Amino acid sequence: MTDNGGYEVPYPRLGSRFDEAEISLLTSLLTSTEGLSQGPLRDRFEADFRDYVGSAHAFSMTSGTVALRLAIQLLGLNPGDEVIVTPQTYNATIQPLLELDVRVRFCDIDPNTLNIDVDVLRTLISPRTRAVILVHYGGLPADMDEIVRLSREHGFLVVEDAAHALGAEYRGRRPGSLGDIGCFSFHSTKNITTLGEGGMITFDRDDWAERVLRWRGNQCDGIYRSLPPSATPIPPVPQALYPELSYTHECVEVRYAGTNATMSEPAAGVGRLQLRKLPELTARRRSNAGQLDQTLAALPGARIQRAPHDVLHAYHLYTFFVDPESGVDRDRVVARLRELGVEVWLRYFPLHLLPEWRRLGHGLGECPVAERLWFGQQINLPCQPWLGETQIKKMRVALEETFSEVTA
Numbered sequence: 001m002t003d004n005g006g007y008e009v010p011y012p013r014l015g016s017r018f019d020e021a022e023i024s025l026l027t028s029l030l031t032s033t034e035g036l037s038q039g040p041l042r043d044r045f046e047a048d049f050r051d052y053v054g055s056a057h058a059f060s061m062t063s064g065t066v067a068l069r070l071a072i073q074l075l076g077l078n079p080g081d082e083v084i085v086t087p088q089t090y091n092a093t094i095q096p097l098l099e100l101d102v103r104v105r106f107c108d109i110d111p112n113t114l115n116i117d118v119d120v121l122r123t124l125i126s127p128r129t130r131a132v133i134l135v136h137y138g139g140l141p142a143d144m145d146e147i148v149r150l151s152r153e154h155g156f157l158v159v160e161d162a163a164h165a166l167g168a169e170y171r172g173r174r175p176g177s178l179g180d181i182g183c184f185s186f187h188s189t190k191n192i193t194t195l196g197e198g199g200m201i202t203f204d205r206d207d208w209a210e211r212v213l214r215w216r217g218n219q220c221d222g223i224y225r226s227l228p229p230s231a232t233p234i235p236p237v238p239q240a241l242y243p244e245l246s247y248t249h250e251c252v253e254v255r256y257a258g259t260n261a262t263m264s265e266p267a268a269g270v271g272r273l274q275l276r277k278l279p280e281l282t283a284r285r286r287s288n289a290g291q292l293d294q295t296l297a298a299l300p301g302a303r304i305q306r307a308p309h310d311v312l313h314a315y316h317l318y319t320f321f322v323d324p325e326s327g328v329d330r331d332r333v334v335a336r337l338r339e340l341g342v343e344v345w346l347r348y349f350p351l352h353l354l355p356e357w358r359r360l361g362h363g364l365g366e367c368p369v370a371e372r373l374w375f376g377q378q379i380n381l382p383c384q385p386w387l388g389e390t391q392i393k394k395m396r397v398a399l400e401e402t403f404s405e406v407t408a
């Protein structure tokens, strides 16, 4: 029995893999007397990430959750504003909105991509709409050209939760550079990892960059103003001893207290190495997914996900569906696959049905497609890059056996 509960094809608790490169980097960092905080590796990882994504700015964070929280902070929402969000994502995507006095409108999803359905999105836009927060579900990019076009027409901002989408491409561009703000996660399960936790925020605006640098360096996110040279705000002695702490400006308005939310040197160094491996890691995920597609496409009762021809699916999650017309019971499929050694986890419970959102009046019927899929059709399978041929084969045989039973 392993910590995977004995599954021959375990759910990926580690979405990537480490090798000698990471180990020797860590050895040299841990045997040196250099500090491990706010150093050059962090700056280099951020520069690499900007180049990769194609954004003007990239700031490392301690997690994807922190990046998303900061993204929502940057939106500058006011009471009464409306934000349109996807219900089919991890709850960290939208959780900070619970603390704000804003109206959240859940946008139903497309039954193939599980991304927000642009036709539904159009019906939810109002003069009070300030932002859309979406996810590229499983690593399949959302319909960004049309979403961004609508955002420019109606004057709202677009936040991409790109936690699944590292390695994906959309019409020759990369998620995280398509909307106004991109948020990434390097959690252990994600396509690359910075030693278990970590994240990144990307955007183009220079004024946001200044705010983020102050905020994650434990200064307030607010409005600062230079003091006239004649003003003497603090006594002269400390100023002479610490000229860098002379505080020649004052904070006129505090919007958010500062915090420390930056990545350590070992994490950032590993992040750079992992980013270099990303093309190979993504190719392996895509190859695994292709093999699963091949098997499932031939099975009555199963429906595979189809990626549009001009996007590259990063397959953070491999998703397929049982066909509701076939009468196949999704829960039976999941239970049988588990019995046959395939560890299936379903992702994600529709957010509008979580207790904290129901408390605010959201509920069943609000996103019928998301509900139908979650409660009866969608299934995720392991497709991490380090699965071996034997494990893929095992999964394909388990799928064939399961569907022959449930359709009998």
Ligand SMILES: *Cc1c(COP(=O)(O)O)cnc(C)c1O
Pocket: 063, 064, 065, 066, 089, 090, 092, 093, 135, 161, 163, 164, 184, 185, 186, 187, 197, 198, 199
């Ligand atoms: C993992 C994940 C997050 C949160 O990232 P952490 O780094 O775990 O905080 C946010 N959104 C989605 C869609 C995720 O999958």
